[in-house]
Amino acid sequence: MTDQLYTTHDISRLLQVDPSTVSKWIDRGILMAFRTPGGHRRVRSTDLRTFLVTHQMPVPEELGSSTxxxxxxxxxxxxxxxxxxxxxxxxxxxxxxxxxxxxxxxxxxxxxxxxxxxxxxxxxxxxxxxxxxxxxxxxxxxxxxxxxxxxxxxxxxxxxxxxxxxxxxxxxxxxxxxxxxxxxxxxxxxxxxxxx
Structure with a gap:
């Protein structure tokens, strides 16, 4: 399975949090992300899953297993x-x-x-x-x-x-x-x- 990429807005919808919260997680280095050549943030599904497991947050079914x-x-x-x-x-x-x-x-x-x-x-x-x-x-x-x-x-x-x-x-x-x-x-x- 290839890693799906998520925008900060995708994650905010998925986790029902404000997009600025997602940006703060990325800025603090607790949610791994990278920037596209255009400067947009993208998060790999495996990194998002790891973040959720590490912080004992529920993993949406869309993200699959949380190992x-x-x-x-x-x-x-x-x-x-x-x-x-x-x-x-x-x-x-x-x-x-x-x-x-x-x-x-x-x-x-x-x-x-x-x-x-x-x-x-x-x-x-x-x-x-x-x-x-x-x-x-x-x-x-x-x-x-x-x-x-x-x-x-x-x-x-x-x-x-x-x-x-x-x-x-x-x-x-x-x-x-x-x-x-x-x-x-x-x-x-x-x-x-x-x-x-």
Whole structure:
């Protein structure tokens, strides 16, 4: 299914909100949008769906399923298997893809455009911090929510992860409820409120 494009007026009708509210969401960076060469804003249906799921708003039937696409990166296959099992109860909300390679993750993120990534910090080919930095360096990937995970969970490691562009650094073994919360809580709203 190709991504349908919505104008701010389409979204305001669909969600029954004022068009200026939609514009504010876009300006604050909590609803992903792009501008056409003529300067008009357009929102992809997948980005609108992600926004609604993240902010616990009802998803209109027209937008289809409201699953969050996650890419999990860890060089240890047993860890990936355990994460897959942990996410099983959330199968109707989360579509999980996994890879054991940081390099492959960089290729997959461009192809699959997941809503979020969970990245192990300690990997042989390219570590999690470097994966985060490379994704954050790509403008078209700025909407991907990055989460790192590590068995060496210290304040320093958490700080390094955030510096590299991750929204959170979680301890291993991964707590699935924490991950789900990171996709529900409107983090972008909190940060924009803090700036005022």
């Amino acid at each position: 969050v696409r996650l890419l999990v990166v860890d060089d240890e296959r047993p860890v990936l298997d355990a994460i897959k099992r942990a996410f099983k109860p959330h199968a109707n909300q989360v579509e999980l893809q996994t890879t054991t390679s940081g390099v492959e993750a960089l290729l997959l993120v461009s192809e699959q455009k997941p809503h979020g990534m969970i990245i192990d910090l300690n990997m042989p080919d390219i570590d999690g911090i470097e994966v985060c930095k490379r994704i954050r360096a790509r403008k078209q990937m700025e909407g991907v929510r990055l989460i790192t995970m590590t068995s060496n969970h210290t304040p320093d490691v958490v700080e390094q992860s955030k510096q590299a562009g991750a929204v959170a650094c979680l301890a291993k073994p991964l707590d699935v409820t924490q991950v789900m919360e990171l996709f529900r809580v409107p983090l972008a709203l909190n940060t924009s409120a803090a700036r005022k």
